[in-house]
Amino acid sequence: MTLSKTSDRGDEATVDSVFSSRYGQSSLPKYRLPEKEIPKDAAYQTISDELMLDGNPRLDLASFCTTWMEPECDKLILQSLNKNYIDMDEYPITTELQDRCVNMIAHLFHAPLGDGQQAIGASTIGSSEAVMLAGLAMKRKWQLQRKAAGKPYDKPNFVAGSNVHVVWEKFASYFEVELKNVNLREDFYIMDPEKAVELVDENTILVCTTFGSTYNGEFEDVKKLNDLLDKKNAEHGWNVPIHVDAASGGFVAPFIYPDIEWDFRLKWVKSINVSGHKYGLVYPGIGWVVWRSKEELPEELVFHINYLGTDQPTFTLNFSKGTEDNHSIPS
Numbered sequence: 362m363t364l365s366k367t368s369d370r371g372d373e374a375t376v377d378s379v380f381s382s383r384y385g386q387s388s389l390p391k392y393r394l395p396e397k398e399i400p401k402d403a404a405y406q407t408i409s410d411e412l413m414l415d416g417n418p419r420l421d422l423a424s425f426c427t428t429w430m431e432p433e434c435d436k437l438i439l440q441s442l443n444k445n446y447i448d449m450d451e452y453p454i455t456t457e458l459q460d461r462c463v464n465m466i467a468h469l470f471h472a473p474l475g476d477g478q479q480a481i482g483a484s485t486i487g488s489s490e491a492v493m494l495a496g497l498a499m500k501r502k503w504q505l506q507r508k509a510a511g512k513p514y515d516k517p518n519f520v521a522g523s524n525v526h527v528v529w530e531k532f533a534s535y536f537e538v539e540l541k542n543v544n545l546r547e548d549f550y551i552m553d554p555e556k557a558v559e560l561v562d563e564n565t566i567l568v569c570t571t572f573g574s575t576y577n578g579e580f581e582d583v584k585k586l587n588d589l590l591d592k593k594n595a596e597h598g599w600n601v602p603i604h605v606d607a608a609s610g611g612f613v614a615p616f617i618y619p620d621i622e623w624d625f626r627l628k629w630v631k632s633i634n635v636s637g638h639k640y641g642l643v644y645p646g647i648g649w650v651v652w653r654s655k656e657e658l659p660e661e662l663v664f665h666i667n668y669l670g671t672d673q674p675t676f677t678l679n680f681s682k683g684t685e686d687n688h689s690i691p692s
């Protein structure tokens with residue numbers, strides 16, 4: 362075990378001495394490891410002083426990620442800071458709590474879940490990560506369908522308004538899917554569903570609709586998109602799905618406009634992402650992706666890891682934490 366060593370510091374052993382000690386008199390290299398170690402309190406003071414030059418998060422009104430949480434939340438976060446959550450066998454209660462969140466959100470978004478049926482989703486670092494998982498699942502599902510039909514599957518595309526969040530351009534680039542943009546026009550700053558459906562073809566893996574546009578907060582008309590797509594899918598025998606990017610609207614509409622149909626009440630909505638940190642009293646980063654049902658998440662994307670004890674099915678990128686689909690839940 363590595364222990365911090367402070368015993369050879371003689372009379373410089375208190376924090377108070379940090380500024381007057383020899384550690385405060387010579388500078389440390391910025392980009393290389395120093396030749397010699399320094400005591401932990403001197404290291405702490407140096408870093409803490411440098412961090413003072415950052416802005417004050419409470420004064421940050423430039424982003425809509427909030428920077429204050431109730432003290433009880435701070436306490437819970439600190440209590441859990443030392444857990445390596447990815448080891449789900451070791452921290453089953455944390456896993457259970459995150460599964461409950463996914464289930465609550467899936468129900469809020471009207472996922473067609475049977476009694477006691479576990480929702481399918483993942484907790485992520487924010488909507489950006491959630492979008493990658495959702496897009497990837499739809500890309501793979503499309504590829505599998507095309508393969509099974511003996512058709513080419515090397516030119517996937519997706520349709521979105523040009524107001525789409527930049528993360529979708531990232532998805533297009535990272536996962537090699539062409540982005541077909543629906544241009545905005547004067548006095549209409551969200552995606553026009555009619556123009557979107559015109560762009561759909563047999564290589565379309567999804568239509569992304571933004572529910573709460575990043576630029577003006579406006580909701581796109583998901584119901585109209587669903588109905589137009591339903592018609593086009595039926596005409597061509599396609600199954601082009603809708604993903605709703607509800608990063609900024611997913612926790613507004615269910616409470617303030619419960620009658621707007623934008624979620625799993627609509628047939629072609631197969632996955633939804635939502636951010637947790639855009640609505641107040643929640644630090645970044647937290648977001649979720651939820652799928653309509655298990656069928657929307659190709660089994661081959663779910664990896665089974667067992668080296669930490671039990672079987673852990675995971676469909677994650679970096680920080681995301683998928684729900685465990687191997688048990689039912691009390692209804």
Ligand SMILES: Cc1ncc(COP(=O)(O)O)c(C=O)c1O
Pocket residue numbers: 486487488489490526528571572573574575606607608609636637647648
């Ligand atoms: C529509 C939309 N999608 C995705 C994102 C990315 O969200 P996050 O910051 O949670 O990664 C945002 C953020 O502004 C957004 O407005």
